[in-house]
Amino acid sequence: MTPALLQSVRDAVGEVRSAAPLVQCVTNSVVVNFTANALLAIGAAPAMVDIPEESGVFAAVADAVLINLGTPNAEQRAASVEAVAAARAGGTPWVLDPVAVGVLPVRTALAHRLLDERPSIVRGNPSEILALAGAGAGGRGVDSADGVDDALEGALSLARSTGAVIAVSGAVDLLTDGERVVRIANGDPLLTRITGGGCALGAVLAAFAGAHPDRFEASVAAVAAYTVAAELAARGADGPGSFAVGFLDALASLDGATVAERIVLS
Known part of the structure; x- marks a missing residue:
């Protein structure tokens, strides 16, 4: 880990707090409330604008957009296409x-x-990333059938072909922009036992991308903040219910110095 990357992680947490980026979420109906609360806790402003004829209009004024395909009904599919077109036209992450x-x-x-x-x-999880990269058939519904390191080559290929930063979620998260590769070994298994534990991370990634100009640095900072908050919440949790509440509290009280001190990067 370079000192510059560590400093960018520290800075990005503060930038989200100060900028309060407006994040449009076209997301899955199961996780709307938790996603909105996670964004509020980290310092962003959520907007669940997910119907056609409004999603594109809103994407044009948002600071970042999340497209989550968890429950893609016909209206959400149309809204996703509309929002993405507006985001791309406006240079919005x-x-x-x-x-x-x-x-x-x-x-x-x-x-x-x-x-x-x-x-x-x-x-995405490893199986989702492999499927997108044309190197796998997907997992067991929303659960991955592959390990994070199994998805490394697929993630590198996908990053190079799309220009995107690829964030592969797992016990150890892996991020790459096609050249740089970072692994983050923070987090807690309780994140996998609450609804929205993965989906809300997508929204937090959008918030950081809307506040910090370098997308790779923003992604590293977002995953680090999210997983460090999970560790802090798990210390006082009796189970998934108290963890979910504690996790939002941990996100709300988190600062860049704490993330930089606790992050485990390789």
């Missing part, structure tokens, strides 16, 4: 979270269509 791609045909086709619009960041 946007994040693609390709939930359960590879296994299910409708969202898989949509994910590949959206990839052509060159997302700023793609966040």
